[in-house]
Amino acid sequence: MKNKVNFTIKVGGEAGQGINTIGSILSRSFADHGLHLFAHQDYYSRVRGGHNFYQVRLASEPVYSYSKKIDLLVALDQASLDIHKHELSNNGVIVYDQNEIEPENSDEQYFALPMAELGEKHGGKKVMGNTVAAGAVWQIMGGAPEILEDTLRKLFKDKGSEMAESNIKAARAGAIYAVENFYGRCGCSLEEPVNKEQMLLTGNEALALGALAGGCRFISSYPMTPVSEAIQYIARQANRLPLAFEQAEDEISAIIMSIGASYAGIRSMVATSGSGFSLMVEGLSLAGMTETPIVILLGQRPGPATGMATRTEQGELLFALHAGNGEFPRAILAPHIVEDAFWTAVHAFNLAEKYQIPVFILSDQHLADSYFTAKPFDLTAVSIERGEILSSDELNKMTEYKRYQVTESGISPRAFPGQSKHCIVSTGNEHTENGYSTEDPAVRMQMAEKRIRKFSSLAKDIIPPVHYGFDSPDTLLLTWGSSYGACHEAVTMANQQGKNMALVCLKQLWPLPKAKLLEYINRANRLVTVEMNTTGQLGRLLRVETGVQPDCAVLKYDGRPMNSNYVLEQLAKGGTFPWE
Amino acid sequence: MGVKVEDFDLDRENTWCPGCGNFAILDTVKKSLANLGLPPNEVMVVSGIGQAGKMPGHFRVNTFNVLHGRVLPAATGISLANHELKILAIGGDGDGLAEGGNHLIHAARRNINVTYMMHNNMVYGLTKGQVSPTSDEGLKTPTTPGGNPVAGLNPVLMLLGLKASFVARSFSGSKEQLGSIIERAIQKPGFAFIDILQPCPSFNKVNTHGWFKKRVFDINEEGHKPDNLCEAFQAAMEWGERIPTGIFYDEPEARPVFNEVLFGSQEQPLLEAELNPLDIKEMIKEHL
Structure with missing residues (x-):
């Protein structure tokens, strides 16, 4: 052998x-x-x-x-x-x-x-x-x-x-x-x-390819490490595909342009990092209120502010989750390896259109810039699900079209301007079913509840986490994003030495796949969260959402990527407890 | 089958103050669209926040009412997704020049195929009378109780400086002139900017209907030809006892509009392009 x-x-x-x-x-x-x-x-x-x-x-x-x-x-x-x-x-x-x-x-x-x-x-x-x-x-x-x-x-x-x-x-x-x-x-x-036959590509390239395979027709962004390579990759394809790319004057404009394009009927995205996303926050809220689908690629690097431009971190989870004024549903996806980056990008557009919400792809510098080998992506397996969109024929048969029709699922069928005899009316103000602004208390409640009902449907449609290692482990590592690589290797090494470990890597962080997660957690003796930030954001989210407190965390925030030796050393030392 | 003004009627309560210049602007826009034979479902109105931003809530068209200052980025995205729509962007002076100033610069530079009507009452109406970027020096407002310490900016000069394709000024009290300028602006390919002076009867007691009426004059009637940028600057310099209105500049040799720059002379809007994942198979090969 x-x-x-x-x-x-x-x-x-x-x-x-x-x-x-x-x-x-x-x-x-x-x-x-x-x-x-x-x-x-x-x-x-x-x-x-x-x-x-x-x-x-x-x-x-x-x-x-x-x-x-x-x-x-x-x-x-x-x-x-x-x-x-x-x-x-x-x-x-x-x-x-x-x-x-x-x-x-x-x-x-x-x-x-x-x-x-x-x-x-x-x-x-x-x-x-x-x-x-x-x-x-x-x-x-x-x-x-x-x-x-x-x-x-x-x-x-x-x-x-x-x-x-x-x-x-x-x-x-x-x-x-x-x-x-x-x-x-x-x-x-x-x-x-x-x-x-092997592909060789970076996380950024896989994300860009996934977006293109997933039918992205418009991207507007302001250059920022570590997503510039993804943006430039897409910009280079603009003469090969029906696709518009525009470098916006700032991130505020970038997200609003994308929301405009999406309102008018095409799959749209933006890409940025933490401080650029800070500028996009009002747009996020506009997408939430107007129920306009949008994909936000957020490549994480250490903050606050400019932080360390070319280094890595996973510090924007709770920011992405809580950003934006008001209450509206959103989804947060986090690819862990290059294949997953491709499929996550495809999925993000489907989720965004199906639920008419903003969808985040949380990437990080380590995933974005690293090269991986991968089997060629099977494009015949890519499915494009645009959700409820009325055709011109259907619309022209209707006497009235209501953009924000109240439905049981909370999802109102979409229509685009210029495609039928109807006018498509939308506003960032609270609105009636017809899309005109209102302050009526009953309508307000009806609309707020309609938006939140979409969350219930979304919560039944979560990508399950990745599991690796023993079914009933002594130690379960719970991680996300590129930290998966180090955890995977740490579990392999530990188990080869007779330890009894497993890992669960969340591919979707919001809505949190609570039931599945609790199943894994309940079978483990000890739960350790592993992530690249100072405050243990995933552990905190887990506690808020499930009441389960991890036993400890392995955290790294020096701007350099996680590795297996570090995980095992920190575990041996008992980890840290950032949630006091 | 012609388009009638009534086609644009929308039965909703209007919350503008009596005497607001917006009423005249609204009537004029509806008339202009009907004159041009543009049916409501082919007209796209993007608006911001402010009393002007409420305008598409009062006539039947496609409407996207976005955030304060963000009218032009939204219009840019829409124009790229579907260049067949006739797009009007509407916002006030605070929306366009304060919150949205950066976007205005770049919308003009890109030459998006949009008519931008900036309602200019030289004060903030929606939030009850605060100072605006176009308020005259000395204007007393709730946030400038001692009088506006700086001079207001001249939007026409600014847009000429940006070499916008079409730059005009009108007054809500000159409906005939306003109507003909709006019609020309909508027909003009590229970015067309109209500074529309209007009184705010509730919060601007200086720049009233009468104040404007006494000062405005039509530069084109006085012989200004809008094909020369230098002369346009000259005409736009004036502000005070006499206020020039009319078409300052109408670029004689039209530049390509933004969607043509990006796609060439496309026939099919992006909106209609089929989504086919197999389109990227050559790109996958480049990684092998």
């Missing part, structure tokens, strides 16, 4: 040095080799300089989280060597740029590579040194050259075949140099490639 692969490659350097180029070339090649991978980036909010890294974890099993031990380090500057050499495992290899770095030892595990020189000589440009490094690493790990070369053709496709060929020459030069000059032992050799 083959050994289980579980390697980590780290590429470190300053912003602008090309760590992304090396990381992307290797990631694509590993994916085509047939390995599962999880790659994340750690970068500062600056365009040049600083210390950044791109870390790729490879495994024969699906992997959703990073490892603290690394097996191969590519260091493009002295800081990368100094900071990360201590993370190396036994037989770990360091490939470094010999023009930039003077290592203090000349151990054969240290491999000096004349990156710029080989890049210029074989690829024609010094920057090709990055491809030289990728070629050398691929060779050291024993990868098949044709896989790497296919990758280069793919990546440089838009820049012409000449560019691709120069890169291939540079990669070959790196490989040859490694054959001739590397005498160390590589602890992370690749086995025979496995032939399978």
Whole structure:
């Protein structure tokens, strides 16, 4: 039987040095080799300089989280060597740029590579040194050259075949140099490639694809990390699909434009992060009052205020839940892995239209920016459910149309302006069934109750949480979003060591799937919430909604992603109790 | 089958004060729509918050009454979803120039295909008389008891500065002029702005119907041709004893409107495009 692969490659350097180029070339090649991978980036909010890294974890099993031990380090500057050499495992290899770095030892595990020189000589440009490094690493790990070369053709496709060929020459030069000059032992050799078709994409890309597959026709947003990549991905498709993208003058305008487009009949969304969403709050309330469907992608990063722009956190759960003046139903979804990001985005549009409510997709920087491998999404399984919309024929047969007709479900059939003989009337004021403003106390109560009745239907239509591990565990981890990856690995590791653990990851946080959740909780001895914030927001929500208090929490709020070692260490210490 | 003014009638109680300039504006809009043969179900009125924002509650059209200041973003979204609708945006001076000032700049820049009627009574009517961005210097209001310390802004100059496609001013007391300007604005492709002066009989005791009546004059009657931006600026500079009204600027060579900029000359509104998940299969391939 083959050994289980579980390697980590780290590429470190300053912003602008090309760590992304090396990381992307290797990631694509590993994916085509047939390995599962999880790659994340750690970068500062600056365009040049600083210390950044791109870390790729490879495994024969699906992997959703990073490892603290690394097996191969590519260091493009002295800081990368100094900071990360201590993370190396036994037989770990360091490939470094010999023009930039003077290592203090000349151990054969240290491999000096004349990156710029080989890049210029074989690829024609010094920057090709990055491809030289990728070629050398691929060779050291024993990868098949044709896989790497296919990758280069793919990546440089838009820049012409000449560019691709120069890169291939540079990669070959790196490989040859490694054959001739590397005498160390590589602890992370690749086995025979496995032939399978894999996508390689980030959480942001999966969210964008899900939105497009789900029929999003309009997106207006103001750029903001960590959702800019999702916005730009959609903007790039505007000439391929019936789709409008507009960069709004501010987030207030963004959400109101989307609400306008949705009122007029098309699936619309906005994307932002916490402080941008702060500006959208009045629009959220307008969507609630006018019962206009809207999808809000809220990519979380540490706050308050500007916080740490390029870092990660899960601190907006209670904000998303309570934002907006007045009372109205909403749904909050939180994808945990890349496949789920795609399906969550599809589902968000269906929920929004079915219940005529705002629907949140709570993403976070770690999920948004990380690369995952995934089976190609099955587009034939995407179903578009637009809820109750009257056709032009139906409308023209009606003597009167009431946009806010009181119904048992609270859902009033929609119609769009210009599609029939009727006028479609809507207002952010309290209104009659016809959509005109009113202060009549009886009508007010009727409308308030109608809106809230939608919540009862919505609460019967919740995506169930993910369960992993033992059915009656000693310790149950309750988590959400990208923290799933670390929890999944923590449970696997603990159970391999004879522990009895399980995890439940909520894919929908509002309405909370109370019955299902209590079933899991009641079978566990100890309940621990795991999330990336300071105050234990999920634990607090659980207590308010079910009366169940978690035994403790594992919280992380340093802006860096959760990992399995941290979860297990904190558990061993007894966790924290943020709800006093 | 022609469209009649009565087609726009809506039987709802009107809460405007007697003597409010809004009554005349409402009558004129209904007449203009009928003159242009636009039936109520093809007309979309987006409005904000304020006494002007209540206007679509008083005539039969498609109506989206949004939040204070947010008229133009909503109109932008609607115009992209369905460019076949004739869209009027209506709001007051506080709505357009205070709360919504940023949106006004960008709506003009984008050249959305919308007629924007800004009812300008130089005071806040709905909230009972506070100072507005267009209040004259010295105007005493509940929030400027010592008199407005700063000069009011001139919306016509501002919109000319933004190179809006169509910039005009009228007065609720000049119904004939107002009607012809509204009709021209609706027919003009792109962003058409009308600064509509109107008295607020309850809260503005200075800028009354009589005050306006004495001062307004029609620049076009006096020979101003609206095809020259520099001359439009010149005409718009005046404010005080004489108040210029009429069409200041009507861009001679029409720019493409915003939806054309985004989609080219589309035939089918986005609203009618089919939702097919398989449309993205090429994008999935790009990740393989």
